[in-house]
Amino acid sequence: MQTIRVYVLLALLAGMLTGVETAAAQTVRGKLYQEGPDGVRRPAAFVNVVLKTNDLKPASYPVATGVDGMYYFRNIMPGTYILEIQRGGTKPLLRYSIQVLPKKVTNIKPIVLPASGPAPHVP
Amino acid sequence: MEVKDASYLIFLIVLLPIIPAFILFKFLPESSKAEATGPYQKLKIKLGGAFAGYFILTLLLSGLLSRYFLVVPESDYEFWTVEGHVDLDAIELKPEMFIIKPPRAVSDGNTFFIRSVPIDRTQPEVPPVITLQFPDAIPLHIWLKEESEHKQTYTVRRDEKRRTFVVSVDSLSIVESIIEGDYPEDDGVEAVPLPLGVEVVAPDSLEDSGTSS
Numbered sequence: 496m497q498t499i500r501v502y503v504l505l506a507l508l509a510g511m512l513t514g515v516e517t518a519a520a521q522t523v524r525g526k527l528y529q530e531g532p533d534g535v536r537r538p539a540a541f542v543n544v545v546l547k548t549n550d551l552k553p554a555s556y557p558v559a560t561g562v563d564g565m566y567y568f569r570n571i572m573p574g575t576y577i578l579e580i581q582r583g584g585t586k587p588l589l590r591y592s593i594q595v596l597p598k599k600v601t602n603i604k605p606i607v608l609p610a611s612g613p614a615p616h617v618p
Numbered sequence: 619m620e621v622k623d624a625s626y627l628i629f630l631i632v633l634l635p636i637i638p639a640f641i642l643f644k645f646l647p648e649s650s651k652a653e654a655t656g657p658y659q660k661l662k663i664k665l666g667g668a669f670a671g672y673f674i675l676t677l678l679l680s681g682l683l684s685r686y687f688l689v690v691p692e693s694d695y696e697f698w699t700v701e702g703h704v705d706l707d708a709i710e711l712k713p714e715m716f717i718i719k720p721p722r723a724v725s726d727g728n729t730f731f732i733r734s735v736p737i738d739r740t741q742p743e744v745p746p747v748i749t750l751q752f753p754d755a756i757p758l759h760i761w762l763k764e765e766s767e768h769k770q771t772y773t774v775r776r777d778e779k780r781r782t783f784v785v786s787v788d789s790l791s792i793v794e795s796i797i798e799g800d801y802p803e804d805d806g807v808e809a810v811p812l813p814l815g816v817e818v819v820a821p822d823s824l825e826d827s828g829t830s831s
Contacts, residue, residue, distance in 0.1 A: 522756065524801060525809070556767065558759060561749065565801065567756040578809060593619035600797055602806035 522605075523568040523595055525603030527580065528559050530610050538564025539608050543581040551577065573597040580608065638675065646671040694740045700732040700748060700762065702785035704792070735762070735783075750787065756795040761787055 506569055523546070529539035544566040546555040553595070560566045573595050581590040595601045629749040646668045654670035656663055665673050714800050735746055745763040752758075760772050762783045771791040 522797060523755075523805070524797070526803065528799060559747065561751065561757050569756060569795065587814055590812040590814055592812050593697075593809050594807050596807065600799070602802055603809050604806040605803055606809055610703075612660065 521573060521595055521598060522600045523569050523571050523593075523603065524600060525566055525578075525604040527564045527566065528605055528607045529564075530607055532610055536560065536607055540564060542566075542608070545579040545581060545587075546571065547577040547579055549575060549577060557581075571595050573600075578603070578606075580606070639672075641669045642671045642675070695736040695738055696781070697734045698737050698762075699734050699780070699782045700730075700785060701782050702730045702732075702748075702750075702760075702787065704728055704730075704750070704787040705789040709774070737762075748785075750792075752792050752796075754796050755792055756797065758787065758792065758795070760787070 513599055516601065519579040526543070527542055528536040528538040529542075538560070540560055540562045542560045542564075543557055544560060545553065545557045546568050548554045555568045555571060558566050570589060576593050576595060578593050579587045580591075581587055589606070593601075593603055647818070654663060654665040654673055663673070671800055699785065732748065735748075737746060738744065745761050748760050748762065750758040750760065758771065761768075762785075764774055764776055766774060770788065772785060772787045775786075777784055
């Protein structure tokens with residue numbers, strides 16, 4: 496019986512050392528595109544993005560997309576969240592439900608903003 | 619503008635100047651000894667009689683009136699400098715390897731300067747943000763305010779005398795934010811659109827999860 500316990504402990508330890516993913520804080524990243532009047536998609540720069548819990552409470556500090564349209568959230572626990580894309584100050588324009596996976600980095604598929612999407616906001 | 623208002627305007631423009639004109643011509647006729655001579659705006663002035671009086675009166679009044687009526691409105695913005703320091707030697711990065719938005723005006727090794735950053739005095743609760751972008755690392759957004767929730771990553775000090783924000787960035791946090799691997803556009807978690815204004819009922823609410831960015 497004691498031998499089994501030792502094997503179980505060893506297996507757990509090996510799992511930890513070989514990088515079995517646990518429910519640690521993750522990085523979430525994604526990209527925003529803006530559809531132009533010509534129908535061409537371009538990276539949407541300086542758009543405010545907010546991550547909220549399902550009851551619309553802030554889950555992170557708001558971020559803005561870079562010139563490449565990328566946004567990042569750090570130290571997010573795995574689970575279901577609401578991704579809010581805001582126009583100007585704090586007015587939500589679009590809302591999405593996203594799943595943060597128990598991985599080091601969760602990549603969210605690109606989101607295309609409509610032609611009348613949020614105006615670029617220069618910080 | 620209503621007719622009534624327009625009549626007042628006509629009265630002001632046409633009739634009101636007649637009063638000083640009458641006084642000037644009454645007391646300073648052409649034959650009087652009133653005279654205004656001398657240089658004015660690089661011109662030699664030699665005026666006499668009522669017109670000399672009118673000229674002097676105009677100069678006096680324009681100085682007085684401009685002081686009271688032509689007040690330049692104070693701008694809502696004041697311009698500050700941002701002086702930042704990143705210990706790049708500690709993380710083996712060269713200064714030219716990072717980008718600052720808005721573009722840095724001057725950079726001296728580990729220190730960067732951004733001149734003329736507009737600060738909206740009417741909205742102190744919305745501080746301006748600068749972004750440091752290092753290769754492969756998550757862009758670092760720096761809110762230009764002293765009370766920050768990101769003190770482990772960077773600190774901001776307001777120097778009122780120099781009108782300068784002094785920013786110090788922890789280089790270790792930049793190393794920690796480096797992500798290996800490119801962003802795969804075709805492979806990732808789908809973002810499911812939600813209607814606006816509808817609160818989502820959450821079976822797995824993440825309240826008190828202690829998450830932060």
